[in-house]
Every structure is written in structure tokens, then in C-alpha cells.
Amino acid sequence: ELKVEQNPLFLSMQEGKNYTIYCNYSTTSDRLYWYRQDPGKSLESLFVLLSNGAVKQEGRLMASLDTKARLSTLHITAAVHDLSATYFCAVASFSGTYKYIFGTGTRLKVLA
Amino acid sequence: DTGVSQNPRHKITKRGQNVTFRCDPISEHNRLYWYRQTLGQGPEFLTYFQNEAQLEKSRLLSDRFSAERPKGSFSTLEIQRTEQGDSAMYLCASSSRNLGDANYGYTFGSGTRLTVV
Numbered sequence: 194e195l196k197v198e199q200n201p202l203f204l205s206m207q208e209g210k211n212y213t214i215y216c217n218y219s220t221t222s223d224r225l226y227w228y229r230q231d232p233g234k235s236l237e238s239l240f241v242l243l244s245n246g247a248v249k250q251e252g253r254l255m256a257s258l259d260t261k262a263r264l265s266t267l268h269i270t271a272a273v274h275d276l277s278a279t280y281f282c283a284v285a286s287f288s289g290t291y292k293y294i295f296g297t298g299t300r301l302k303v304l305a
Numbered sequence: 306d307t308g309v310s311q312n313p314r315h316k317i318t319k320r321g322q323n324v325t326f327r328c329d330p331i332s333e334h335n336r337l338y339w340y341r342q343t344l345g346q347g348p349e350f351l352t353y354f355q356n357e358a359q360l361e362k363s364r365l366l367s368d369r370f371s372a373e374r375p376k377g378s379f380s381t382l383e384i385q386r387t388e389q390g391d392s393a394m395y396l397c398a399s400s401s402r403n404l405g406d407a408n409y410g411y412t413f414g415s416g417t418r419l420t421v422v
Binding site: 197224226228233234235236238241243281283285289290291292293294295296297298 | 338340345346347348349350353355360361396403404405406407408409410411412413414415416418
């Protein structure tokens with residue numbers, strides 16, 4: 194059974210600092226997704242990573258995927274307050290029907 | 306088409322009552338998913354439809370839960386005899402291909418927040 198773990202679960206950081214969120218998963222998969230969720234809101238797609246070594250960047254966020262290590266990272270550069278949200282990774286499961294298995298989420302708070 | 310629509314946005318119900326939620330996917334999407342998200346947790350897969358066929362149900366979906374997608378369009382999720390443990394956000398997502406669009410994955414609705422008192 195595919196399990197997805199994120200760390201840290203909570204992250205409080207100062208504006209302007211850099212940090213990385215980690216997403217580990219337990220079984221083979223070559224597709225990984227990052228979503229953002231604001232309080233009380235739904236999930237907003239950030240990145241889709243479709244192969245080993247994939248790297249995508251949008252603004253201050255950069256995501257990468259290492260399928261051999263079963264690890265994805267979401268790197269935050271020079272954080273700003275607007276990035277405060279909960280970030281989820283989701284891994285594609287090919288057991289049964291194709292679907293996403295989500296991590297527990299990382300709650301990020303950027304302090305001014 | 307403005308995306309995946311879910312109704313109601315919020316529902317408060319007394320324990321033991323039945324509730325039904327509706328999801329209207331993006332019109333050209335033939336795949337529809339229901340997820341449940343409890344406070345502080347990631348979304349958990351509940352069930353999946355391809356057109357009108359329900360192709361997978363999670364073990365989380367007890368006998369009190371039933372989902373339908375008549376004619377492969379909108380979907381409903383019914384919970385009978387609600388319990389306090391059913392309190393959660395119920396999210397619907399749709400896509401036109403396996404594992405969603407290559408650029409953004411599934412499209413999620415805004416969710417229905419259920420509170421059982």
C-alpha cells in the first residue's frame with residue numbers, strides 16, 4: 194500500500210528565508226503532484242512532475258522529483274507572507290484504478 | 306464552464322440524519338473522484354467513477370456511504386445515519402484522462418464541509 198509522508202508538518206519561517214519541504218513515498222511511482230490549500234479553501238495545483246529528475250519552477254517555488262529515492266522536494270526561495278498556506282504532495286497510485294494518494298501536508302507560516 | 310462545482314458549501318446536521326452532497330464536474334471530464342479531508346490531514350480517496358461506472362471504492366467508504374453518477378454527469382455522495390466521525394470536508398475532483406491533465410492534474414471543487422453535531 195502506497196504511503197506518502199511529508200516533513201516538516203509545520204513550518205514557521207521569516208520572510209526572505211529559504212526552506213525545503215520533503216515528500217517521501219513508499220512504493221514505485223513516477224508521477225507526483227504538489228498542491229496548495231488556503232484555509233477553508235480547495236486545492237490549487239502547483240506542479241506536476243512526470244519523470245525522474247523533473248524540475249519545475251514557478252516564482253519562488255521550485256519542485257523536483259527523484260523517483261529512485263522516492264523523494265520530491267518543494268523549495269521556497271526568499272519566502273513572502275503570501276506563500277503562507279498548507280502544501281500537499283500527492284503521488285500517483287497504480288494499484289486498482291489510477292488515483293492520487295496525498296501526504297499529510299505541510300502547514301507553512303511566513304512571518305513578516 | 307467555470308470548473309468543478311460542489312453543493313452545498315456547508316452542511317450542519319444532527320447525528321443520525323442522512324445527508325447528500327452534489328458534485329458537478331467540468332463538462333468534458335468523464336472521470337470523477339471523491340475525497341474526504343479531516344482537519345489537519347491530507348485528502349483521502351473515497352471512490353472513483355469513469356462515466357457512470359463506479360470503478361473503485363475505498364475501504365473508508367462504509368455501508369452508510371453511497372455514491373452515484375447517473376448518466377455520467379453530476380455525482381452525489383450520500384451518508385446515511387451520520388456520525389460525528391463523518392465530520393470532514395468532502396472534495397470532488399474531475400479529469401478527462403487517467404491521473405488528470407499533464408500540466409495540472411485533477412481539478413478539485415471547493416468542497417462541502419460537513420459538521421455532525
